[in-house]
Amino acid sequence: MRTEKRRCRTQFHLVISIRRNNVIIDDTFAEAFSMHMNRTIITAYSAEWARVTALEATGFGTSVIMAPAEAGVERVLGPEETPDGRPGIGVIFATAKKGDLEQQLVARLSQCVLTSPTACAYDDTPDPRETYPVGRKIALFGDGYQTKKGPIGGRVLWLVPRMSGTFVIQEGFGRTKGVAGGNIIYFCKDVETGMTSGRAAVQAIERIEGAYTPFPGGLVGSGSKIGSKYGLPASTNERFCPTIRTLVEESEVPPECNFVVEIVINGLSETVVRRAMRVAIETVCEYPGVIRVTAGNFGGKLGKYMIPLHELLR
Amino acid sequence: MHSPVTVTLRIREPPDIPIEAETIRPRLFVGKSLSEIERLPIRQGNATRCLSDFFDVTGQTAFTPEEMTIVVEGDLKRVKMIGAGMDGGRIKVNGDVGMYLGMRMQAGRIVVRGSVGSWAAAEMSGGNIQIEGDAGDYLCAALRGSTEGMRGGRVYVAGSAGRVMAANMRRGFIVIRGDVGEMAGAGMRGGTIVVCGRLSQRAGVHGTRGMVFVMGEVTSLPPTFRYSGTGPSEFIPYYLRYVASRRPDFVENVDYTEDWIKFQGDFAEDTPRMEVFAASKDNEHLISGV
Numbered sequence: 001m002r003t004e005k006r007r008c009r010t011q012f013h014l015v016i017s018i019r020r021n022n023v024i025i026d027d028t029f030a031e032a033f034s035m036h037m038n039r040t041i042i043t044a045y046s047a048e049w050a051r052v053t054a055l056e057a058t059g060f061g062t063s064v065i066m067a068p069a070e071a072g073v074e075r076v077l078g079p080e081e082t083p084d085g086r087p088g089i090g091v092i093f094a095t096a097k098k099g100d101l102e103q104q105l106v107a108r109l110s111q112c113v114l115t116s117p118t119a120c121a122y123d124d125t126p127d128p129r130e131t132y133p134v135g136r137k138i139a140l141f142g143d144g145y146q147t148k149k150g151p152i153g154g155r156v157l158w159l160v161p162r163m164s165g166t167f168v169i170q171e172g173f174g175r176t177k178g179v180a181g182g183n184i185i186y187f188c189k190d191v192e193t194g195m196t197s198g199r200a201a202v203q204a205i206e207r208i209e210g211a212y213t214p215f216p217g218g219l220v221g222s223g224s225k226i227g228s229k230y231g232l233p234a235s236t237n238e239r240f241c242p243t244i245r246t247l248v249e250e251s252e253v254p255p256e257c258n259f260v261v262e263i264v265i266n267g268l269s270e271t272v273v274r275r276a277m278r279v280a281i282e283t284v285c286e287y288p289g290v291i292r293v294t295a296g297n298f299g300g301k302l303g304k305y306m307i308p309l310h311e312l313l314r
Numbered sequence: 315m316h317s318p319v320t321v322t323l324r325i326r327e328p329p330d331i332p333i334e335a336e337t338i339r340p341r342l343f344v345g346k347s348l349s350e351i352e353r354l355p356i357r358q359g360n361a362t363r364c365l366s367d368f369f370d371v372t373g374q375t376a377f378t379p380e381e382m383t384i385v386v387e388g389d390l391k392r393v394k395m396i397g398a399g400m401d402g403g404r405i406k407v408n409g410d411v412g413m414y415l416g417m418r419m420q421a422g423r424i425v426v427r428g429s430v431g432s433w434a435a436a437e438m439s440g441g442n443i444q445i446e447g448d449a450g451d452y453l454c455a456a457l458r459g460s461t462e463g464m465r466g467g468r469v470y471v472a473g474s475a476g477r478v479m480a481a482n483m484r485r486g487f488i489v490i491r492g493d494v495g496e497m498a499g500a501g502m503r504g505g506t507i508v509v510c511g512r513l514s515q516r517a518g519v520h521g522t523r524g525m526v527f528v529m530g531e532v533t534s535l536p537p538t539f540r541y542s543g544t545g546p547s548e549f550i551p552y553y554l555r556y557v558a559s560r561r562p563d564f565v566e567n568v569d570y571t572e573d574w575i576k577f578q579g580d581f582a583e584d585t586p587r588m589e590v591f592a593a594s595k596d597n598e599h600l601i602s603g604v
Contacts, residue, residue: 084548085568086548118548120548152552153552166548
């Protein structure tokens, strides 16, 4: 890794960059926010089906700009790590408003886990600030045949008969405060480089307990800025669009770049978000064709957390 | 975790007539001197004696039951009702013990390094009892004339249990590593029983709710229990994992792909919602005629 001074042509001030594997790491920071979060363990008869269910349950969970939650796969759990000894997946759901989390959990667990053959759901929120009776509400699907059991192993369970057997759901699901909006943006030579390195980074983040990437496959293809000339809440971040670099005076896109990827990282704490950002940077920098890494922020005016990239790599 | 403050009771010799030692519980020991403890009453036949007539008392007492451990040692087969009505603290029994251990227990923990007589944990409503030997008849059962059996708490038996276990059980959790005698769970109305060994006949008669998981062979079930399917279970592995986490010596490994045969009953009752699950590998005979 070496340090260099580079004149940023958009902001006309000296930016101290460092390099990792010859990839420039900007001296900038990611800006992150608080969100209300729940961690749930989804189990099923096979690891593959647990993932199918988890992806369904966390679907349409990209950005609260329009999606009702920011949701994603946290990590893969072996049978020895799950409450019922079956293969599982940890998922995290996040909402901006406290009051929306319970509704999102009821909707997603009832429509995507209850409906998924053999799949079951257990709360796994660390140090919850409050608990919602999500399981009790969903168990009403049993129409009188549902059974309440426990507490056993620290959980009250509802057993709900269904066509594929029994749906097991914990009675209470917790809420905690997490950190959302950690991110890296990186510039690549081409599509192949960007996608291959990005998917490797998302896989690496999946091994970090407490962190998740809420966008499709963990990758963001349309990083946005706040506001729009049409009055929309968000619009394309033209400074990072390779195809209009000649039109945008402040473009950040290097000449040899044709593809830009953002990885948004949420997590149960700032520490895990930082850890995941570091792993993401280290992973993408291993791929030839990755040119430069930066991060999205709002000048530090909006977010509670600021995560400098260089600090992560020290 | 062991409580730091211990009083040890060592019985000098087995009493000729059984004694009823329900005063041996942490709540009645706290804040007392050893001489006060020695004067605690003990029933023997139609006479009231005191603790020191039978036991040597040593150690020191605490100020709350939670800080207090009572260790009872010697030949205790004729000592009944140890820990009856217990509402906190710990009792350790080193050796075999007589009837009614932990009867109507509400909270706390009893560990028995031996076997227990009949009616252990009868009508228990809370707490935890670990029995390293066998349990007699009527473990966790309702007392005579009562419709309310076990109402809560956890009981683990490393050996086997006798007849009419968990009669009229309403809530709670029982795990037996060995075999269980006949009529287990008679009149059961809730709670969960795990049998790692074999389950004898007539289990669950008059049962209306509750669950029984049997990992070994089930001799037979009453004809008023109906076959309700075979397949892997979403929740039995949850229970077995819980047992394995508490007592690894009870359950060696949990196979979530294992098939379970389900019976539902008792259809002689208005609400036949009791469920008996038997591990498929040893119980094909249950469904041979179905």
